[in-house]
Amino acid sequence: MSDKGEFTAVVVANKKMREPFGRLRLEFSLAGARAFANFAPGQFAQLDLSNIALPSPENIPQSLCDAAGRKILLRRPFSFAEIVAETDRTFAELLYCVVGPATVRMTALRSGDPVSVIGPLGNGYHVGEGKKKVLLVGGGMGTAPLQHLAQVLTAQHGNVGVVAFAGAKTTDALPFKGRLDDISQQLGFVLPEFAQYGIESLVATDDGSAGYHGLVTECLGQWLKQDQSRADEMIICACGPEPMLAAVARIAAEKNIDCQVSLERRMACGIGLCQSCAVECKVDGSSETVYKMCCEHGPVFDGKEVVF
Numbered sequence: 001m002s003d004k005g006e007f008t009a010v011v012v013a014n015k016k017m018r019e020p021f022g023r024l025r026l027e028f029s030l031a032g033a034r035a036f037a038n039f040a041p042g043q044f045a046q047l048d049l050s051n052i053a054l055p056s057p058e059n060i061p062q063s064l065c066d067a068a069g070r071k072i073l074l075r076r077p078f079s080f081a082e083i084v085a086e087t088d089r090t091f092a093e094l095l096y097c098v099v100g101p102a103t104v105r106m107t108a109l110r111s112g113d114p115v116s117v118i119g120p121l122g123n124g125y126h127v128g129e130g131k132k133k134v135l136l137v138g139g140g141m142g143t144a145p146l147q148h149l150a151q152v153l154t155a156q157h158g159n160v161g162v163v164a165f166a167g168a169k170t171t172d173a174l175p176f177k178g179r180l181d182d183i184s185q186q187l188g189f190v191l192p193e194f195a196q197y198g199i200e201s202l203v204a205t206d207d208g209s210a211g212y213h214g215l216v217t218e219c220l221g222q223w224l225k226q227d228q229s230r231a232d233e234m235i236i237c238a239c240g241p242e243p244m245l246a247a248v249a250r251i252a253a254e255k256n257i258d259c260q261v262s263l264e265r266r267m268a269c270g271i272g273l274c275q276s277c278a279v280e281c282k283v284d285g286s287s288e289t290v291y292k293m294c295c296e297h298g299p300v301f302d303g304k305e306v307v308f
Contacts, residue, residue: 003035005032005035006117008116009117010027010114011027011112011114012025012027012091014110021098022096022106023094023096024106026091026093028089029088029089036085036119037085038085039090039119039120041124041125042079042149043080046117048115049076049102049103050071050073054104054105067100068101078094079239080093080148083151094144097175122295125260126260128258132229133162133163133233134160134162135220136238137167137220138238140174140175141240142239142262143176146237151197154198163202165203166203167216167240169207170209171209172209174203215247216244224255232256235259249308258302258303259302259303261301263301265278267294267295277294279292279301
C-alpha cells in the first residue's frame with residue numbers, strides 16, 4: 001500500500017452528468033502519481049474544497065441558494081471510480097453529487113485548477129484467492145468505488161466472474177452516463193460504466209422506472225436463487241445506504257457467502273485522530289462490541305463484523 005500524504009492534483013476535466021451528478025478527473029504527478037498509482041478500490045481521499053469560488057448564481061441549484069455560501073471548514077471524503085496509472089502520472093476520476101456548499105463549488109472547477117488531496121486513506125475491498133464470482137451491489141452514489149473494483153478485477157483477475165447490481169429510488173437517482181433502454185436491459189449490459197469491462201449489470205428502482213421494480217437487495221436475492229455457484233467461491237462487495245448494507249450482510253450470512261461492506265461516516269480528519277467516525281463492531285466469541293474508526297479500520301468492513 002502506498003504511503004499517504006498531502007498532494008496537489010490538477011483538474012483534467014469536470015464533466016456534468018444529468019442533475020445533480022458530475023465526474024471530476026484529476027491528474028497526480030511526481031510523488032502524488034506514485035502514491036495513487038496503487039490506490040485500492042474502496043479506499044478514499046480527502047479533498048480541500050474551501051478555497052474554490054462559487055459558480056455563477058444561475059448555476060447554483062435553487063434548493064441550495066441559501067446553503068451555498070456557507071464556509072467550508074472540513075475536507076470532504078471521496079472514493080475514486082477509476083484509476084489510470086502511467087509512467088510518471090496517475091489519473092483519478094471521482095463521481096460526485098451536488099448536495100451542499102462543498103459539492104456546489106466542485107461544479108466550478110475547470111481544467112488546470114489545483115486541488116489539495118490527502119490520501120490514499122483507509123482500507124479497501126479485498127477479493128481473496130479461490131473466489132470465482134464477485135457480486136458488486138451498489139445503492140445510489142455507492143456505485144463509485146465498485147466501478148473502480150470492476151476495473152481492477154477485470155485487469156488483474158480475468159478468470160473471476162463479475163456481476164453488478166445498482167439500485168436507486170428512481171431512474172433519475174442513478175448516477176450513470178447515458179440512458180437505460182429496453183434493448184440494453186435485455187442484453188444485460190445496462191450500465192456503460194460496467195459494460196466497458198464486459199460486466200453484466202442489473203438495475204433496480206424502487207418505483208419501477210427502470211429494471212427490477214423494488215429494492216436492489218430484493219433483486220440480489222432473486223438472482224441468488226437462480227445462480228448455481230458455490231457459496232464459498234463467491235463474495236459480495238457492497239456500498240450504499242446503511243439499511244441496504246444491513247440487508248446485503250443479512251442475505252450473505254443466510255447463504256454463507258463472504259461479504260464486504262463500505263460504510264459512510266462523517267470523517268473530519270481521515271486518519272483516526274478525531275474519533276468522529278466510530279463504527280460498532282462485534283467481537284469474535286463474545287457478546288461484547290468494540291468501536292472502530294471508519295476512516296482508519298474501514299471504510300470497508302467484513303459484513304459479519306458490523307453491528308447494524
